[in-house]
Amino acid sequence: MTDHKSASNVSEFPLGSAIENELPTYRAITPWAILSALCGFLALFSIAHPFFYLFAVLAIVLGFTADRSIKRYPDMLAGRGLAQAGAAMGLVFGLGIFTMSTVQGVVRSRNAESFARYYAEVAKTRRLADLMWLGVPPAARSSVSPEDVIGKMTASKMQDAAMFDMKTASLRNLKRRLDSSQDQEMHFVRLEKEGADGLTAVALALYDLHGPPNKDFPQKEENALVILKGTTQGGKGYEWWVEDVTYPYKPQTAALPEKAVDDGHGHGQH
Numbered sequence: 001m002t003d004h005k006s007a008s009n010v011s012e013f014p015l016g017s018a019i020e021n022e023l024p025t026y027r028a029i030t031p032w033a034i035l036s037a038l039c040g041f042l043a044l045f046s047i048a049h050p051f052f053y054l055f056a057v058l059a060i061v062l063g064f065t066a067d068r069s070i071k072r073y074p075d076m077l078a079g080r081g082l083a084q085a086g087a088a089m090g091l092v093f094g095l096g097i098f099t100m101s102t103v104q105g106v107v108r109s110r111n112a113e114s115f116a117r118y119y120a121e122v123a124k125t126r127r128l129a130d131l132m133w134l135g136v137p138p139a140a141r142s143s144v145s146p147e148d149v150i151g152k153m154t155a156s157k158m159q160d161a162a163m164f165d166m167k168t169a170s171l172r173n174l175k176r177r178l179d180s181s182q183d184q185e186m187h188f189v190r191l192e193k194e195g196a197d198g199l200t201a202v203a204l205a206l207y208d209l210h211g212p213p214n215k216d217f218p219q220k221e222e223n224a225l226v227i228l229k230g231t232t233q234g235g236k237g238y239e240w241w242v243e244d245v246t247y248p249y250k251p252q253t254a255a256l257p258e259k260a261v262d263d264g265h266g267h268g269q270h
Helices: 002-012 016-020 031-047 050-072 080-125 128-133 146-159 161-179
Strands: 185-197 200-210 221-232 238-246
Touching (some): 031 050, 080 200, 080 221, 128 161
Antiparallel strands (some): 185 200, 221 238
């Protein structure tokens, strides 16, 4: 009887049950998965600086590497969710922000080119006052006329003739050349450079001036550079103004203007 019961007990609790009740085997989270998730988070900052695109690439590469390692050694490695999340963030943040920035860059360039062509037309067919008016930011331009602008410039000239002459010398010389003959032409060539100063777009527009030489302007062909700045107004695209004019100008010698640094007393320094 006793032997029969013992045998029955052994059959009711087989040896395998002891193994099944043991703790599951420990699996280490692969470092590549952790690094992928971290790089994926840092890729979000691609919207602030292109340097962070590097983290987007790393997140994707490390994520796929970790996922392959986990599939190869499923009993030893864990962290597949982290790896997939890191790769996904790299794709979404990196590719998404890159695409958005590229589209914005194309729109900004086309807007700047359109205004640059318009500026050449104004320079050829309108007055110096109209050119100076285009140097006023759009927010303030609606409240002043070209006559107001040149009037203020003239008033400033009486107070500080040297500064006025220096600030407007290139623009006045460019306009004098265009007015010297009906055969003088000014054509927009291309944007040499473009970028942004905070929320303000900046573009360097290159122009070709050509026409019959004369005593004041002996060169048949010359170039001019116009620094354009633009801001968006209520999502309606960029509105531009002219920050500065350089004439004559040697192509590919200008750099985008640097943002002035406040010296702590309200004065900008470069």
